[in-house]
Amino acid sequence: xxxxxxxxxxxxxxxxxxxxxxxxxxxxxxxxxxxxxxxxxxxxxxxxxxxxxxxxxxxxxxxxxxxxxxxxxxxxxxxxxxxxxxxxxxxxxxxxxxxxxxxxxxxxxxxxxx
Numbered sequence: 001x002x003x004x005x006x007x008x009x010x011x012x013x014x015x016x017x018x019x020x021x022x023x024x025x026x027x028x029x030x031x032x033x034x035x036x037x038x039x040x041x042x043x044x045x046x047x048x049x050x051x052x053x054x055x056x057x058x059x060x061x062x063x064x065x066x067x068x069x070x071x072x073x074x075x076x077x078x079x080x081x082x083x084x085x086x087x088x089x090x091x092x093x094x095x096x097x098x099x100x101x102x103x104x105x106x107x108x109x110x111x112x113x114x
Contacts, residue, residue, distance in 0.1 A: 027057040027064040046075040046083060071092040
């Protein structure tokens with residue numbers, strides 16, 4: 001699992017630890033809307049993508065925040081035929097102009113500036 005600003009959670013133990021941390025957050029709520037899902041012709045891989053809305057408690061400020069964005073999940077069938085997620089990647093949505101680090105356009109030049 002790959003979340004912005006965090007190292008990838010690789011392996012069952014790391015993913016389980018992340019899920020337990022989320023479950024302990026009383027402000028946690030997650031919604032998915034799948035836009036499209038596909039399987040390869042030989043059914044060796046599958047993928048789904050869509051949007052999400054995540055509400056959780058910010059660990060620094062202790063306030064409840066909501067983020068939205070897109071996700072892609074890649075699946076592979078296990079030997080028993082059950083499809084298992086092998087990559088889960090999220091990308092947060094665009095931030096409002098007031099939250100950006102840099103201005104949307106440069107300040108106007110003064111007549112004598114190079």
